[in-house]
Amino acid sequence: MNSVNLYLKVAYGKIRNAPAYAAFIGEMDDRNVQEKAGRLGEFLILEATSLGLGTCWVGASFRPDAVRSQIELKSDEQVLAVSPLGFVKEQYSLEEKLMAGLVKSSKRKSLEELWLEKPIGPVPRWISTSLEAARLAPSAVNRQPWRFSVEDKSIKLSVDNVKDSYHISKRLDCGIAMAHVEIAAVHSGEAGIWEYLSNPGVARFKKV
Incomplete structure (x- = not known):
């Protein structure tokens, strides 16, 4: 426009x-x-x-x-x-x-802080690459409201809690992270589809 x-x-x-x-x-x-x-x-x-x-x-x-x-x-x-x-x-x-200087894009939570359920043992390379890309995604005032869990050949995104802040939906922020997961997966040679979930879940990226 x-x-x-x-x-x-x-x-x-x-x-x-x-x-x-x-x-x-x-x-x-x-x-x-x-x-x-x-x-x-x-x-x-x-x-x-x-x-x-x-x-x-x-x-x-x-x-x-x-x-x-x-x-x-x-x-x-x-x-x-x-x-x-x-x-x-x-x-x-x-x-x-x-x-x-108040909100630096370089100030991101570590992956350790973003686990909903931390996986036991190593994860496939495409998953670790996709999670790192999502970790670096932008969000309102860098709040990073997404939380990760890894399931069989899939990545699940959830919100940290269902209460929104700053008058911006946390699920919109999570959608931004979803784009980063998807792009990184494709660059890693893996295709997938999104399955949308109910609160506090957001979506699951399933390898196809």
Whole structure:
């Protein structure tokens, strides 16, 4: 979409003058809408990044009414998040540098902290690669709400608890991690499908 005044302001700084944006819209009668939006949205964001564009997830600090002024939504649809699309400037103000220091993308929990059920013994290489990719996935203020367990030829993602925070669904964050699991698995030569689960489970990636 063409740029509109979304009043984008995120925890680690401000976004100004983005010439375009993507809006992630979900049908709210689908109980898995948040994780589906996160997964598909992350595919788009990673593709945009590979093309040299600057972008990020914005799930709370934007004006949904501004998006609705440009997009005709159905009665059961909702704007879940947006992503500005543009080019990153080379120099930052002191304010932006200070804000960026509050939430560093390098500050991630270790895999040991993200186990729901730690596997006994070694796991296949494709699984360890996929879990590491998911561990590094972005999430709201780096909260990393996903938890992992490994089952027979599959990876299960769950939420740490069902209470959302920061006005952003944890299941959307988990959908972002799902995209990273899937991409890493494919790069490891393994194909799979997602099976969606009920709370506190999110989805299971099953090798095929």
